Amino acid sequence: MSKNYLLEIPAHLNNLQTVRDFVREKAAGFNLSQEVLEDVILAVNEAATNVIVHGYKEEQGIIQIEIRGEETGGCQVCIRDEAPLFDPTRIPTPDLSLPLEKRPFGGMGVHLIRSLMDEVKYNITIQGNNELTLVIKQKEDF
Amino acid sequence: MEITIEQKQGQVPVTVMKLTGNLDGSNYQEVISKGKELYEAGTRYLLIDMSEVPFMGSAGLVALHNLALLMQENSLPEAEDGWSALHAASLASKKGKQTNVKILSPRPSVDRGLERTGMRDFFDIHTDLETALASF
Numbered sequence: 001m002s003k004n005y006l007l008e009i010p011a012h013l014n015n016l017q018t019v020r021d022f023v024r025e026k027a028a029g030f031n032l033s034q035e036v037l038e039d040v041i042l043a044v045n046e047a048a049t050n051v052i053v054h055g056y057k058e059e060q061g062i063i064q065i066e067i068r069g070e071e072t073g074g075c076q077v078c079i080r081d082e083a084p085l086f087d088p089t090r091i092p093t094p095d096l097s098l099p100l101e102k103r104p105f106g107g108m109g110v111h112l113i114r115s116l117m118d119e120v121k122y123n124i125t126i127q128g129n130n131e132l133t134l135v136i137k138q139k140e141d142f
Numbered sequence: 143m144e145i146t147i148e149q150k151q152g153q154v155p156v157t158v159m160k161l162t163g164n165l166d167g168s169n170y171q172e173v174i175s176k177g178k179e180l181y182e183a184g185t186r187y188l189l190i191d192m193s194e195v196p197f198m199g200s201a202g203l204v205a206l207h208n209l210a211l212l213m214q215e216n217s218l219p220e221a222e223d224g225w226s227a228l229h230a231a232s233l234a235s236k237k238g239k240q241t242n243v244k245i246l247s248p249r250p251s252v253d254r255g256l257e258r259t260g261m262r263d264f265f266d267i268h269t270d271l272e273t274a275l276a277s278f
Binding site: 013014016017020035038039041042045046049052053096097100101103105106108109111112115116 | 164166167168197199200201203204207208210211214240250251254255258259260264
């Protein structure tokens, strides 16, 4: 039977550590390798950071993190917020071939999420809020 | 996050900036501000000791990017102008791997973040302090 864990927290940059600690603690029981666990933590950090900075524009808001272990292995993390609707999966891939001085600052959060997770899905909840789902599947060689 | 500074001597004076703690959106601007302070005090060669950084988010990459260009004497927007200003800045050019800012002992998860974003291509990464200092 899969297990679900939920965290609801004010969307504030100072709460990113709490988000990471929550994911680390709960995902530790989902039979992920250490490297994959760190990937999940980073991906969720990036998603949460984007909600706080770009979604709520560092104004007041709530962010909800729901993490679920899959029976087949791996886990799924949903990040939900009430900021203006925005689908981050539509953000184009950055050009990593650019030299350092021609790269814009930032813009790596979504790229990291895509590269670290097996699936990234955006959805509008029935309440009309943003929901980003990150899926990591069980790796065969672990 | 704690930032400690030490002056060392390689072939040139090198400032070692040791970061202790997690580096994310809540504190990356402190690193940039400290870098600007060092630059104004004359630092041009910076070694960032990341051996005690268990986690770095993409905001940490913004800090490293800023520091690299700062030490090459490119002008930057003020940190207090916020994320958008830092995001939108464009800079003068000098191609290839920059040599003014280097990284010491990033942890595996931090190193993976550098690799996955292509940022590793722009920084010399060292695992030994003396070797790092001698490389400047």
